[in-house]
Amino acid sequence: MNANQIKISVIIPLLKERGAELECLRTWTYGQRLARDQYQVILITRHDNAELDREAEALLQPHDLWLSSSGSVSKLNDVGARAASAPLLFFTEVHCLGDPDCLEQLIDWAARHPHHAGACTRSRDRNTSEIAKMEGRILQEQFAEWSRPNHWHRVLVRGFAIRRHAYEATDGFQADYPNFADIVLAVQLHRGGWSIDISENAWVTHINTVTWAHLLEEGRTYGASEHRFRLRADAVDYERYVAANEEWCAALANRMLTRFMRPGLCWQRLLGCSTHRRSWGPISEASSRRRDRLGD
Amino acid sequence: MILGRLISAVVGPRWRLTKVSLRLALAHCRFRIGQRFGCDRLQAFKDIWDLTIRKEMVRQALDYKQTSAMSRLSAGTFEADKIPLGCWLGVYGLESAHGRAFRWTRPICRWQWQLAPGQEFELILDTGGLRSPPRNQLFAAFWNGQRVAETHIREEGDRLHLTVRGAKTIRENELMLVCMPFTPSRHGSPDTRILGLPIFAVVCHELAQRSPALPDEREGRFQSGTDLKAA
Numbered sequence: 001m002n003a004n005q006i007k008i009s010v011i012i013p014l015l016k017e018r019g020a021e022l023e024c025l026r027t028w029t030y031g032q033r034l035a036r037d038q039y040q041v042i043l044i045t046r047h048d049n050a051e052l053d054r055e056a057e058a059l060l061q062p063h064d065l066w067l068s069s070s071g072s073v074s075k076l077n078d079v080g081a082r083a084a085s086a087p088l089l090f091f092t093e094v095h096c097l098g099d100p101d102c103l104e105q106l107i108d109w110a111a112r113h114p115h116h117a118g119a120c121t122r123s124r125d126r127n128t129s130e131i132a133k134m135e136g137r138i139l140q141e142q143f144a145e146w147s148r149p150n151h152w153h154r155v156l157v158r159g160f161a162i163r164r165h166a167y168e169a170t171d172g173f174q175a176d177y178p179n180f181a182d183i184v185l186a187v188q189l190h191r192g193g194w195s196i197d198i199s200e201n202a203w204v205t206h207i208n209t210v211t212w213a214h215l216l217e218e219g220r221t222y223g224a225s226e227h228r229f230r231l232r233a234d235a236v237d238y239e240r241y242v243a244a245n246e247e248w249c250a251a252l253a254n255r256m257l258t259r260f261m262r263p264g265l266c267w268q269r270l271l272g273c274s275t276h277r278r279s280w281g282p283i284s285e286a287s288s289r290r291r292d293r294l295g296d
Numbered sequence: 297m298i299l300g301r302l303i304s305a306v307v308g309p310r311w312r313l314t315k316v317s318l319r320l321a322l323a324h325c326r327f328r329i330g331q332r333f334g335c336d337r338l339q340a341f342k343d344i345w346d347l348t349i350r351k352e353m354v355r356q357a358l359d360y361k362q363t364s365a366m367s368r369l370s371a372g373t374f375e376a377d378k379i380p381l382g383c384w385l386g387v388y389g390l391e392s393a394h395g396r397a398f399r400w401t402r403p404i405c406r407w408q409w410q411l412a413p414g415q416e417f418e419l420i421l422d423t424g425g426l427r428s429p430p431r432n433q434l435f436a437a438f439w440n441g442q443r444v445a446e447t448h449i450r451e452e453g454d455r456l457h458l459t460v461r462g463a464k465t466i467r468e469n470e471l472m473l474v475c476m477p478f479t480p481s482r483h484g485s486p487d488t489r490i491l492g493l494p495i496f497a498v499v500c501h502e503l504a505q506r507s508p509a510l511p512d513e514r515e516g517r518f519q520s521g522t523d524l525k526a527a
Contacts, residue, residue: 134341216348223352227360231382236390243389244381247350250402251312251357252385 006063007107008039008161009084011091013076014056016049017214018095018207022056027098029059034103040064042084044076072178077157081167090161091173097126097205098159105202106161117166117194121159121202131215132208139206147198152190152241154197155182159204166194179218180225187241313354320347368410368469371417371500379498383408388489398424401492403477409469409500411462416503418459419471424496425454427478433493438472456493459503 010028014021029041042065045053057066069079081089088110092098102121109119123143125136146153154160160182170188173181189196209215229235230244323343330337368383377390377397386405390397411417423430431451437444439460448459463469475492 131341134338137338138342138345215345219345219348220352223349224356226349227353227356231360232380235382236377236380239377239381239390245350245353246388247312247316248353248357249381249385249387249389251354252360252381 005037006040006086008034008088008090008103008110009080009086010039010041010103011077011080011084011089012041012043012094013073013080014043014045014052015073015094016052018210020097020207021052021094022059024094024097024207025056025059027100028092029061029064031098031100032103033100034107036061037063038107039103040084040086042067042080044069044080046070046076071175072181073157074173074178074181075175077173077181078175081164081172084164087164088161089164089167090159091157092159092204093157093206095207096123096158097207099203099205102159102202102204106199109197109199109202110161110163113197115195116197117189118154118160118162119197119199119202120154120156121161121199121204123156123158123204123206126205126207128207129210131212132210135208135215136206150195152196153183153186155186155189157182158206159202161199161202162189162196169194177225177229179222180229183242184229184238187238190241191237310358313351313358316347316351316354320344320351323347368408369498369500370410371412371502373497373499375497376495386492387495388491393424393426393494396424396496398426398494398496400489400494401473401475403475403490403492405473405475405492407471407498409471411469411500412502413462413464415462416459417462417500418457418503420499421456421458421473421493421495422497422499423454423456423494426494427491428454430454430456430493433476433478435474435476437474438470440468440470 012025012028025041025043032039040063041060043056043060044067045056047053047068060066065080065083067079067083069076077091081091088106090103090106106119106121113119123139125132125139127133127136145151146156166189169192170185173185175181177184186196209218227248229238230248235244320343323340326335326340327337327344329335330340369379375397376399381387384399384405384407386402387399388402390399392398421430427433429451431449434449434456437449437458439458440463444458444460450457458471460469460471473492478491480487480489480491
C-alpha cells in the first residue's frame, strides 16, 4: 500500500480501563465509512493486559501499526504520533466510540479549513453510573466555555485531530505530565499562534468514569503532573492560561522555609537574636553589628 | 482564618494538607447526603474533583525535595512574569499594574540563585511603587542563612539594593526576605491575603560591572530611581 494514500492516523493508547475496549476499538478499525486504506490505526500498548493485547492486535490490518512503549498515557500518545505516516493525526481514547462518519468528517474539515492547525471533535457521553453522569455534566459546562471563539483550550484527548507539522512544531504530549499534557500542548499551540477549531460534524461517544476509585486516581495523577509541571522553568509562561493554585504555592513556600530555617534557630534568626542568647528582645545596634561580622 | 493561622503556626506546614483533606471529606459528605438534604450534589462533585487535585499538589509540594534540576536565577534582569515559580517561593499569582506584570510576595519569600563563587553581587528588587517606601516594609533579609547587614541594604526610589557575596559553591545561594505583613482586608479591601512586597523585576549583577538596565529604563520611561518614585 502506498503510504501517501493514508490521510489520517488514528492514535489510541491501549489500556485496560472501563471494560468496553474492544467495542470501542472496532468502531475505529471496522466501523468507519472512510475507506480502510485511507486511514491507519496505531495502537500503543504497555503490555498491561495480555488478553486485550492479543484481541486488539487481531483487529489491525497490515498498514496499521502495533507499537510497544512504557510510561504514561501521554508518552504512548507521543510515541504513536511520532510513528504516524499520515499528514493528519487523530488522538482518541480506548474508551471512546467513533461515529461511523467521524474520520470522514475530519478529512472533510481538514480540506475546508487549511488555516486551522487542528480541531477537537464533539462528544456525547455514555453514562453507566451516577458518577459518570456528573462527569458528563461537568464536561458539558466546560465545553461551553471552551467553545467560545478563539479559546485556547481545545485539546481534548477523547477526540482531537492535528496536522502533523503543527504537532511536530510543539513538544507534543509530554511524558512527564500525564493528565496535564493536554493543557500544556493546548497552551503551546496557542502561544505558537496555531489555531484550533471545533469540528462540529465529527462525533465520538465517551464512556465516562464508572467508579470513585478510578476518578480519584485520575485526580491524583493530574495533581502530581501539575505539580511537576509547575516547577519547570518556563511554567510561569503558562500561568496566564491556568493559574497556579494558592494552596500549592503556600505549601511549597512553607516546605522550603522549614527546610531552610532549622527548628530552634528560625525564631531567633527572625527576631535578630544570636543563637546563644536567650532573650528575644528587639534588634539592637550591637547585635546587628555582631551579626554583620558573623554574616560577612 | 485567625484560628487556621494559629493552628498552622503550631502544627506546621502539614496543616495545609490536613485542611485540604478536611474540605475534601466535607465535599464527600455533601455529595453522599446531598439527595436527602437538598445540597447541590453537582457542586459537591466538582469540589471533590478540584480538592483531590489540590490535595495531591499540596502533598507533592510538602514532600518535595530540592533537586539539582530545580531552576535558579543567574546574573541578569528578570521581569516578574519571567521568573520561574520553582526558583521563587512564597509569592502570589501574577498580576499587573501600570501595564507591567508583578507578583505580591508573602511576608516571607525566597529566591534561588546560581552565582559565581566568592564574587560580590548587587541584587535589585523593583517594587514598582505599590508599597512605598520599600525599605520600611522590609523587616530583614537573609543571604545563605545569614542576615544581610543594614549597611548592605539601600533604597533607591522604589528599588531595594542588596549587596551579597556568592557562596563557595555555585548553586548554593538563597535570598530570603522577611517583610512587614500587609493585610488589605484591614483597610476595607475584599482581598484577604497577607502580603509582603510587590516585585516587578529583579536584577542581579556583579559589583565590578555596570548595573544592567531595568525594564523601564530600557524603554526610556525612567532615568533614575528618583524619577521612578516621582512618576
